[in-house]
Amino acid sequence: MLTTTPLPIPTHFDSRRVAEVWRVPYEERAIAAAAWANEYGIAPASQDDVNICLLAIDVQNTFCIPSYELFVGGRSGMGAVEDNVRLCEFIYRNLARLTELVVTMDTHTAAQVFHAIAWVNEAGEHPPAMTMITRDDVERGVWRANPALGSRIFGGDAEQLQAYARHYVQQLESEGKFPLTIWPYHSMLGGVGHALVSAFEEACFFHAIARQQQTRFELKGSNPLTENYSVLKPEVMMDHHQRAIAHKNTGLIDTLLDFDAVVIAGQAKSHCVAWTVDDLLREIKARNPKLAQKVYLLEDCASPVVVPGVVDFTNQADAAYERFTTAGMHVVKSTEPMESWLKL
Structure with missing residues (x-):
């Protein structure tokens, strides 16, 4: 039965520390979460008769901590921090209602199509961060695929790599997507920026123990040949020979649509959140348009990419x-x- 009374915020949560990186004291929090469940009569998630999923997109240091690589400040300048204070509080208040937390994590290495090392100009220089590479740029030779990466991709064939690069920007343009953006190196696998925001990780762990329900982690973005804003589908799935290079995340799509309600938050509202919801909506329209009514977007837990004087999405x-x-x-x-607002 759906609990209607919001729970209090546990005393360990400190909104002033949401913008900081620190180690979660797991054993201490595990004991506290079990006691919290007992005190407030919180049943295991397996007993829920209304199943609600929180899909939290890329709540990682790289996007959410000021001074990190791609901090999403929004127009307020502190967007992601403010969003995450509200997101953590939302999880704690609704601990007994949220059946499962699905957490996506942008996951990258250096040599990927959206990083500077993948492209060079005639002088062998790499593009600055936030450069947008268009189809026209590639056709005119302003930017070309870095031939040094050919040994890792397409079996050492630099010409094939260049042909793919041309195909890639053409695909983005033909499908009406953002031009290829050269992002600063970010969400680097194994790095601090890749990790979840500490306060959010703590909230997820507390939920997992209190509800006896493992958080589901979904990694995305490690394919060197394509951007992957959406956790459900990469930007490009076929190469210039029409061979598959990536696939839809059908398993996660099926999982999400099996819930009674899906609540969505995360970063950035203009990119990974919007792209994920777009892909989910596309699947919904193909299956049953009425399924859209089970999706809820937390507008105060997501901010757009804004780089003052550069871009504003x-x-x-x-x-x-x-x-x-x-x-x-x-x-x-x-x-x-x-x-x-929940309509079930």
Whole structure:
């Protein structure tokens, strides 16, 4: 039965530390979570008769900690930090209602198509971070695939690598997607930036113990040949010979659509969140458009990419959310009681 009374926030949560990186004291939190479940009569998630998923997208240091590689400040300048305070509080208040947490993690290595090392100009120089490479740039030779990477990709054939690079930017353009962006090196596998925000990781761990339900982790973005904003599908799935280089995450799509409700938050609203929801909506339309009504977007737990004086994707993010609501999804606030907006 769906619990309607929000729980208090545990005393260990300190909103002032959400912008910091620290070690979660697992054993201490495990004992506290078990006691919390006992005190408030929180049943194991396996006993839920209404199954609710929280899909938290890329709540990682690289996007959410000021001074890290791709901090999502939004127009307020502190967007991701403010979002994560609300997200952690949402998890704690609704601990007894959230059946499962699905956490995505952007996962990269150095030599990938959206990092500077993958491209060079005639002088052998790599593009600066935040350069956007268009089809016209590649066709005119402004930027070309770095032939030094040919030994790792396409069996050492630099010409094939260049042919793929041309195909890649053409695919992005033909499908109406953002031009290829050269992002700063970020979410590097094994690095501190790749890790979950400490306060959020702690909330997930507390939920796992209190509800006796393992957090589901979904890694994305390690394919060197394509961007992967969405956890459900990479940007390009076929190479220039029409051979598959990647696949849809059908298992996760099926899992999400099997829940009674899916609540979505994370970073960035304009990129990985919007792309994931777009792909989920595409699957919903193909299966049953009414399924859109089970999706809830926490608008106060996601911010768009804004680099002052360089790029501002706020309008694109807002336009995406308007499309989602038109399709039947719900845009809601984490600070409002769940029973006020959850329609089951």
